[in-house]
Amino acid sequence: MNPDNILIKAENLHKTYRNATGGAERRVLAQLDLVIRKKEKVAIMGPSGSGKTTLLNLIGTLDIPDSGMIRFEGRSLSDLDTGQVLAFRNRTAGFVFQFHHLLPQCTLLENVLLPSIPNKGDRSAANHRAEDLLQFMGIWDQRHNKPAELSGGECQRAAVARALINQPKILLADEPTGSLDEENASLLMELLMGINEEMGVSLIVATHSPAIARRMDTVYRIEDGKLVHVTDME
Ligand SMILES: Nc1ncnc2c1ncn2[C@@H]1O[C@H](COP(=O)(O)OP(=O)(O)OP(=O)(O)O)[C@@H](O)[C@H]1O
Ligand SMILES: [Mg+2]
16 A cells, blocks of 8 residues: 555554553453555444444544554654644544534534634634535534534534534544434435545544444454454445
8 A cells, every 4th residue: 555545554552441449451452453544434333342432532642552553644643742632633633422512602603613713823714614614514504503502413513513624634433423313314424425525534433333334435343452344244
C-alpha cells in the first residue's frame, strides 16, 4: 500500500484496565494491528465489552494504550505535546457518540459553532461552514432551536455537524445510531455516507448493526482483543 494513502496505522496495541485498588485486571486489546486508508469507511463490530469504544478512544487520543503505537499520517500520537493533542481532538478528529451531548442552553447553530471558537482567524468562514453543514444535515430550519425543542434524530444530526465544523480528516462514531429509531438511523447513515463521499472524511463506526457494517468498505470484529477482518457480511 502506498504510504501516502495511509491515514492511520496502529501496531501491536495493548490495553488492560485495572481497578483503582490494583486488584482485578481486564485485558481488552492485545496485539491489535489496524491500517485505515484515507477516505476509507470502516466498521468495528464485536459483542458488548469486546473493546470497540476502547479502540475508538485510543485512536481519538481520549485514552492511551499500555503499549504499541498509533501513527496518524505517519506521526506517532504519543509524540504529540499537550497542545498538539488538544488540536488533534478538536480539529483532526471528529467525534460522534450514541447520545448527542449537545449543550442544552445553546441553539443548534451555537452548538455546531462551539468547536470553532478556539480557532484563530476569520469567524465568517466558520459561520459559513456551520450554515452549509446545517443545510447538508437537513436542520437549517431548526438552527435557532435548542436541543430540548428538537427530535433525537435532529439532535444527532446536529452533533454530526458539530463534529465536522473544523473539517476533520476522520470521524470516529461510537454507535451513532444507537439511540435512534430505524427511520432516523437510516437517514443519519445516508448523511454519513454523503459526508465521506463529498468531504473525503474517513469514517470509523463502532456498531452492533450488520446493516450499517455492510455499508462500510471494511468490516472488522474484535475477537480476543484483536481485529478479525469480516468478509462474509452479505
Ligand atoms: N475506564 C474503564 N475502567 C475499567 N474497565 C473498563 C473501562 N472502560 C471499559 N472497561 C471495560 O473494558 C471492556 C471493553 O469496554 P468497551 O467499552 O471498549 O466495550 P464495547 O465493545 O464498546 O462494548 P459496548 O458494545 O457495550 O459499547 C469492558 O469489559 C469494560 O467493562
Ligand atoms: Mg462501546
